[in-house]
Amino acid sequence: MSSVTASIVRHRRIITLRLILRDLVEEDWPDVLAYQCDPRYLYYPWEGRTEADLRELVGMFLEQHTEAPRRKFQLAITLPDQPGLIENCGIRRKPDNDREVDIRYEVSPEYWGRGFATEAAQTIVDFGFQELDLHRISSWSVADNTASAHVLEKLGLVQEGRLRENEYFKGRWWDTLLHGMYPTDWACPGSQNGE
Secondary structure, three states, rough: OOOOOOOEEEOOEEEEEOOOOOOOHHHHHHHHHHHHHHOOOOOEEEEEEEHHHHHHHHHHHHHHHOOOOOEEEEEEEOOOOOOOOOEEEEEEEEEEEEEEEEEEEOOOOHHHOOOOOHHHHHHHHHHHHHHHOOOEEEEEEEEOOOOHHHHHHHHOOOOEEEEEEEEEOOEEEEEEEEEEEEEOOOOOOOOHHHO
């Protein structure tokens, strides 16, 4: 693994240059609730989040830890020098297909613009190709969320299409962008494509 990606992959814990990626734990729900309630979080369908919503979400992730073989890896992202998580990021195998995954990430707005999403997602991509022997990694984003599309492109995912007005939430229709990559698109673990 590269210096950016990680020095340790053990018990679903990965340490990068600036971040620690680890399995979510039950006590993480307040941190996720805090950033999912931030009004800057525009590109998600919910209008409000509650403690019950987040306890249920984190509980679902905890159940996924016990799958054998494990099909979904949604990891908390923390900074080594402070408590709590700043984002979560993960990959989810497609139903009935062990070699294709969907990548997702979300970052607390107070940490936007610092490259944490790219670093965490690059680590997950490297983990997928190196440890899980994946054939394809894909993702989609709301087209208006140019920052998210930019992260995907920095990782090496290629825009493969645009679906017009296929998602309806918050009182309007949204276009979505589809991105994908294969091992041949994955130049070098942790390279962040030249960054």
